[in-house]
Amino acid sequence: MKVVVGSQSAVKLEAVKSAFASHDNVEVVGVKADSRAPEQPIDGETLIGARNRAAHSRELSPDADLYVAIENGIFTEGDRYVDKAVVLTVTKDGREHVEYSAGVEFPAQYVDEARKLGFDKMTVGKVMAAAGFVKKHDDPHADLGDKVSRAQILKDTVSDAMKQSLGWASEPSKPAAQRFLS
DSSP states (O other), X not given: OEEEESOOOHHHHHHHHHHTTXXXXXXXXXXXXXXXXXXXXXXXXXXXXXXXXXXXXXXXXXXXXXXXXXXXXXXXXXXXXXXXXXXXXXETTOOEEEEXXXXXXXXXXXXXXXXXXXXXXXXXXXXXXXXXXXXXXXXGGGGSTTOOOHHHHHHHHHHHHHHHHTTSOSSOSOTTSOEEEO
């Protein structure tokens, strides 16, 4: 089975490889797929970015059995800002599954600052790291909320997505996660 990931990010590739670790004859390949989303996607832009990554992945590598696109974004929940990953899988025959990761709340002051600087070129993680609020701009999750790394959050979410999209389990392994079928 050939699985194409719409990214060359080591964290994203490792999350997908981890999901398939117990399965034989699975080749995971990363391609540089364009999300056409802002540097910091907000709300619906996140799912659009994941869909764009999946579509571009299919163009770049049309021979895959499964396509995986991962896009992190900020979701507005009332007066809170929550970072979540959208994991989108598309099978060879075009069936799509969307999985949302557990969320990590980002302080409004840093979201507002990133917005002022322009979401097209600035992420909230970079603003928090520059202010010394978190250690790593690409993994602020490790310093916030339950202090679970972005890598672990992605591994859990990708694993759930694979179980659902490929029928590996009849029930989701984490009932708190949001799941949608398209």
